[in-house]
Amino acid sequence: MPEIMLLNQETIDKIAAGEVVERPSSVVKELVENAIDAKATAITVEIKEGGISFIRITDNGCGIEKKQVPIAFLRHSTSKIRSVEDLLNIHSLGFRGEALSSIAAVAQVELITKTYDELTGTRYVIEGSKEVADEEIGAPDGTTFIVRNLFYNVPARRKFLKTAQTEGGYISDLMERMALSHPDVSFKFINNGQTKLHTSGNGNEKDLIYHIYGRDITASILKVEQQTELFQIRGFIGKPMVSRGNRNYENYFINGRYIKSALLSKAVEEAYKGFLMQHQYPFCVLYFDIHSDLLDVNVHPTKMELRFSQNEQIYRLLYEIIRNTLTHKDFIPEVPVEEKKTAAAPEIKEPAPEPFEVRRLNEIRKAVAADSPYEPKYPSYAKKSSTDVFFSRMKQNTKSPLTAKEESLFAKPLASAPKTEDVPKEDSVSMVREPDIPYMQQTLEQIDSHFLTKDARKKHKIIGQLFDTYWLVEFEDKLFVIDQHAAHEKVLYEKTMKKVREQLFSSQAVSPPIILSLNQEEIAAMERYQDELTRFGYEIEPFGGKEYAITAIPADFSDIDMRSMFLELLNDFTELSGKTTPELILEKVASMSCKAAVKGNNRLSRAEIETLIDELLQLDNPYNCPHGRPTIISMSKYEIEKKFKRIV
Numbered sequence: 001m002p003e004i005m006l007l008n009q010e011t012i013d014k015i016a017a018g019e020v021v022e023r024p025s026s027v028v029k030e031l032v033e034n035a036i037d038a039k040a041t042a043i044t045v046e047i048k049e050g051g052i053s054f055i056r057i058t059d060n061g062c063g064i065e066k067k068q069v070p071i072a073f074l075r076h077s078t079s080k081i082r083s084v085e086d087l088l089n090i091h092s093l094g095f096r097g098e099a100l101s102s103i104a105a106v107a108q109v110e111l112i113t114k115t116y117d118e119l120t121g122t123r124y125v126i127e128g129s130k131e132v133a134d135e136e137i138g139a140p141d142g143t144t145f146i147v148r149n150l151f152y153n154v155p156a157r158r159k160f161l162k163t164a165q166t167e168g169g170y171i172s173d174l175m176e177r178m179a180l181s182h183p184d185v186s187f188k189f190i191n192n193g194q195t196k197l198h199t200s201g202n203g204n205e206k207d208l209i210y211h212i213y214g215r216d217i218t219a220s221i222l223k224v225e226q227q228t229e230l231f232q233i234r235g236f237i238g239k240p241m242v243s244r245g246n247r248n249y250e251n252y253f254i255n256g257r258y259i260k261s262a263l264l265s266k267a268v269e270e271a272y273k274g275f276l277m278q279h280q281y282p283f284c285v286l287y288f289d290i291h292s293d294l295l296d297v298n299v300h301p302t303k304m305e306l307r308f309s310q311n312e313q314i315y316r317l318l319y320e321i322i323r324n325t326l327t328h329k330d331f332i333p334e335v336p337v338e339e340k341k342t343a344a345a346p347e348i349k350e351p352a353p354e355p356f357e358v359r360r361l362n363e364i365r366k367a368v369a370a371d372s373p374y375e376p377k378y379p380s381y382a383k384k385s386s387t388d389v390f391f392s393r394m395k396q397n398t399k400s401p402l403t404a405k406e407e408s409l410f411a412k413p414l415a416s417a418p419k420t421e422d423v424p425k426e427d428s429v430s431m432v433r434e435p436d437i438p439y440m441q442q443t444l445e446q447i448d449s450h451f452l453t454k455d456a457r458k459k460h461k462i463i464g465q466l467f468d469t470y471w472l473v474e475f476e477d478k479l480f481v482i483d484q485h486a487a488h489e490k491v492l493y494e495k496t497m498k499k500v501r502e503q504l505f506s507s508q509a510v511s512p513p514i515i516l517s518l519n520q521e522e523i524a525a526m527e528r529y530q531d532e533l534t535r536f537g538y539e540i541e542p543f544g545g546k547e548y549a550i551t552a553i554p555a556d557f558s559d560i561d562m563r564s565m566f567l568e569l570l571n572d573f574t575e576l577s578g579k580t581t582p583e584l585i586l587e588k589v590a591s592m593s594c595k596a597a598v599k600g601n602n603r604l605s606r607a608e609i610e611t612l613i614d615e616l617l618q619l620d621n622p623y624n625c626p627h628g629r630p631t632i633i634s635m636s637k638y639e640i641e642k643k644f645k646r647i648v
Contacts, residue, residue, distance in 0.1 A: 021102050021103055021106055021150075023051075023161060023162075023167060023170065024047065024050060024051025024052055024055060024150055024161075024167050024170070024171060025051070025167070025170040025171045025173075025174050027051065027055055027103055027107070027147055027150065028045060028047075028051065028055060028057065028171050028174060028175070029174055029178075030099035030100075030102075030103065031055075031057045031099070031103075031145050031147075032045065032057060032174075032175075032178055033099075034099065034100075035057065035059035035061055035143065036178075036182060036185065036256075037061075038059060038061025038062045038063070038142075038143065039061050039062055040059035040060050040061035040142065040185065041060060041184070041185055041186060041201060042059065042060050042185070042186040042188075042201065043057065043058070043059045043185060043186070043187055043188070044056075044057070044058045044059075044187075044188040044189075044190070045057050045171070045175060045187070045188070045189050045190070046058075046189075046190040046191075047168060047171055047190070047191055047192075048191075048192055049164040049192075050161075050162075050163070050164030050165065050166065050167030050168040050171070051147075051150065051167055051168065051171055052149075052150055052151075052158075052161060052164060052167060053148065053149060053150075054146075054147075054148055055145070055146070055147040055148075055150075056144065056145070056146050056147075057144070057145045057147075058142065058143070058144040058145075059142050059143055059144075060140075060141060060142040061142050061143060062115060062116065062142075063113045063114050063115040063116070063118075063121075063141060063142055063143050064111075064113045064115070064122070064143060065115055065118070066118065066122045066136075069111065069113065069122050069124045069134070070124070070131065070134065072100050073100045073101055073104050073109075073124075073126055073129075074101060101129070103147060104126045104127075104128075104129055105128065105129045106128075106150065106151050106152075106153065106154050106157070107127075107147045107148065107149060107150045107151070107152065108125075108127045108128075108147070108148040108149050108152065109125070109126050109127070109145065109146070109147055109148075110123070110124070110125050110145075110146040110148075111123070111124040111125075111126075111143070111144070111145055111146075112124075112137060112139050112143070112144040112146075113139065113142070113143040113144070114139040114140065114141055114142065114143075115141070116141050120136045120137065120138060120139070121136070121137050121138065121139025121140075122134070122135070122136065122137065122139075123135050123136075123137040123139075128152075128153050168191050168192075171189075171191075172189065172191065172196055172197070175187060175189040175196075175197050176197065176212050177251060177258045178258070179197065179199045179208055179212070180205070180208055180209075180212070180251055180253070180258075180285055181253045181256055181257065181258050182256060183199075183201070183202070183203045183204060183205050183207075183208055184201055184202075184203045185199075185201050186198075186199055186200060186201030187199045187201075197212075199211065205235070205236070205285065205287075206218065206221075206236070209221065209236060209285060213249075213283075216242070217238060217242050217283060220238055220239040220241060220242045221236040221237065221238050221239070221242075221283070222236065222237050222238075222239065222325055222326070223235075223236055224236060224237055224286065224321065224322070224325055226321050228317045228321075230290065230294065230310060230313055230314055230317060231288050231289060231290040231294075231314065231317070232288070232289040233286060233287065233288055233289075233318070233321060234286075234287050235284065235285045235286040235287045236284065236285050236286075237268075237282060237283070237284045237286070237322060237325060237326075238282055238283030238284065240272070240275040240276050240282075240623075240624060240628070240630075242282075242283045243272075243276050243277075243280040243281060243282055243283065244280065244281055244283065245279065245280060245281070246281060247265060247281050249281065249282070249283040249284070250265055250268065250281060250282065250283070250284055251284060251285045251286070252264050252265075252284075252286055252288070253285075253286070253287045253288065254288045254290055254295070254306065255288070255289060255290060255292070255295075259306055261306070263308060263311055263314065263315055264286075264314075264318060266315070267314075267315045267316075267318040267319045267322070268282060268284060268286075268318065268319075268322050269281065269282065270319055271318075271319050271320075271322035271323040271326065272322070272326065272628075273628075274621065274624055274625075274626055274628065275326055275621065275624050275628055276624075276628040277627060277628035277629055278627060278628065280628065290308075293309070294308060294309045294310060294314075295307070295308065295309070326621070327620050327621060451475055451478075451480060451632075451634075452613075452616060452617050452622055453617070454617065456475060457613065457614070457617065459475060459476070460473050460474075460475055460613070461473065461474040461475070462606060462609065462610070465484075465603065465604065465609070466481070467600075467601070468600070468601045468602060468603045469483065469484060469485070469600035469601060469602075470482065470483055470484065471484060471604075471609050473613075477636060477637040477638075478634045478635065478636055478637065479634065479635045479636075479637070479640065480632055480633070480634050481632065481633050481634070481635070482609075482612075482613070482631065482632050483600075483625075483629070483630070483631055483632075484598055484600070484602075484604060484609070484612065485597055485598060485599055485600050486597075486624075486625040486629050486630070486631040487612055487613075487616055487622075487625075487631045487632070488597040488598045488612060489597035489625045489626060490616070490619065490622060490624070490625045490626065490631055491612065491615045491616065491619070492597055493625075493626045494619050496554075506537065506554075506555040507537045507538070507539055507552035507553065507554065507555060508537075508552060508553055508554070508555040509551065509552050510550060510551060510552060510553055510562075513541075513543075513549040513550055513551045514549065514550040514553075514562060514563050514566075515543055515547055515548075515549055515550075516547065516548050516549075516550065516563065516566065516567070517546055517547050518546055518547075518548060518570070519546070522567075522570045522571075523546065523548075525570050526540065526548070526570055533569075536554060537552065537553060537554030537555060538550060538552065538553060538554070538566070539551045539552035550562065550563075550566060616631070
């Protein structure tokens with residue numbers, strides 16, 4: 001047996017560094033978090049070649065005292081905690097005392113720092129955990145870290161790094177989340193001499209979302225703000241139309257720290273069920289303030305994972321908050337006939353502030369705040385969409401409403417081209433100025449909120465059925481398109497769920513009974529969930545041996561192949577893994593509703609579509625089928641006229 005020996009310090013440092021420093025973004029994360037803990041109000045991050053060859057992080061924080069600089073690079077040395085008891089009440093981002101020693105073990109590090117009350121600064125150089133230089137130097141208040149040649153002494157780790165572009169992308173994503181987590185800090189990110197990100201640090205979270213994610217997403221978000229017995233939450237969630245095919249747009253921050261949490265993601269995604277299609281994920285930026293007694297952040301060196309002491313309660317509360325925010329909102333997506341060009345985020349024309357220039361930084365912040373797209377000083381015409389401007393102008397210029405005779409002409413072929421005086425001139429849109437009207441940001445729900453109301457129903461003009469699948473409804477200045485299958489599916493789903501909740505399920509006798517041969521697993525599942533099946537509307541009796549007779553089925557689904565549906569239901573019961581029974585029932589109701597709903601390419605009468613629309617009026621969320629597909633879309637009169645070149 002080989003002899004057991006203690007490893008030397010150099011080997012220990014490199015092994016430990018591998019847990020903390022995985023790639024250049026790990027270095028940036030640790031040093032930026034240290035800068036935030038140092039009460040910095042401005043942080044500049046500059047990288048070259050994806051951070052592999054060069055990383056510079058500068059802040060205007062409190063700095064490090066000269067005599068403490070060498071100590072800061074020792075393992076498990078930190079100013080954040082003093083004893084094991086402090087681990088239960090952590091308020092800083094860094095606390096493990098591993099960052100600087102791990103980085104110094106696998107890179108060439110140069111530190112320049114100065115505290116507020118010292119006359120001169122300190123320059124400290126360490127390479128591969130070995131001190132190279134320690135000298136006085138002139139420096140501004142704050143700290144600058146320069147990290148060169150990452151993994152220069154660990155070639156096996158260096159060759160597994162990805163391309164410079166990919167590694168730079170990781171750092172870019174990190175800086176965006178750092179900016180979102182601390183809106184009161186000005187972040188500047190420079191990649192190969194080009195400024196990729198610069199935030200003002202004015203504390204406005206919505207401005208940050210606009211700057212990072214753009215106009216379209218910012219215009220389609222809902223505000224969340226609530227205090228519960230376990231946590232305080234604030235932030236924004238996206239409307240269903242801004243969903244994505246992955247979780248990259250889900251952002252969770254707990255006590256100022258960006259984290260990844262399966263619990264929070266599950267709660268939010270479950271709340272969106274019925275609003276999003278399958279395999280689609282919501283957009284959210286949510287900030288949680290949770291007492292440290294309920295958290296354990298000392299799970300992983302990256303500090304991006306944590307544990308909650310009251311998982312179920314936090315899950316339930318978050319689910320209810322998100323669900324209530326989404327409920328009773330109108331999500332009719334407006335489909336432009338012509339693609340709109342996405343407007344780029346406004347560029348900050350002033351030079352980016354350096355962290356040391358405190359006075360200039362404050363001036364820049366004021367300038368950026370004044371230039372914000374959410375400030376009321378902006379002219380109203382610059383903030384409204386072209387559609388809003390057009391409608392506003394049209395309300396002033398339109399003639400009296402059409403008479404019944406004139407309106408009937410729209411149902412007949414046009415005999416001649418429209419008169420030119422009825423067509424808005426080109427400059428009527430492009431040159432509109434409304435300085436006297438205060439700006440009020442319009443959302444889709446403000447525009448369409450009255451479409452499915454009792455008063456609006458009286459004004460609906462049903463044009464007809466398109467492709468035997470879609471119904472066209474004219475209302476005010478918009479054309480609404482209703483998917484009859486999705487709408488009917490939603491109505492059936494809500495009716496069924498209401499019966500489930502109120503225990504009003506009715507059964508319909510089957511003659512002759514449906515005879516099924518079941519295996520042992522299916523029999524066990526059926527017996528285990530007998531109460532749920534009975535509640536659902538099934539009546540089942542033994543028929544001898546392994547055969548069972550279904551003598552009654554749910555009343556509303558008589559047109560479905562109930563044999564296949566029941567076997568599918570039992571199969572799901574046998575494979576339950578983490579899903580609760582109520583969740584499973586929801587999924588089955590959605591599936592059954594889909595199979596029972598009227599299909600596309602089926603012609604409905606006008607009376608049937610009238611009834612369907614009336615039933616949609618009674619739902620809390622009539623805008624999405626149980627699988628998340630939209631039931632209604634809209635097209636504006638402006639976009640249609642633009643397509644026909646009536647408006648240029």
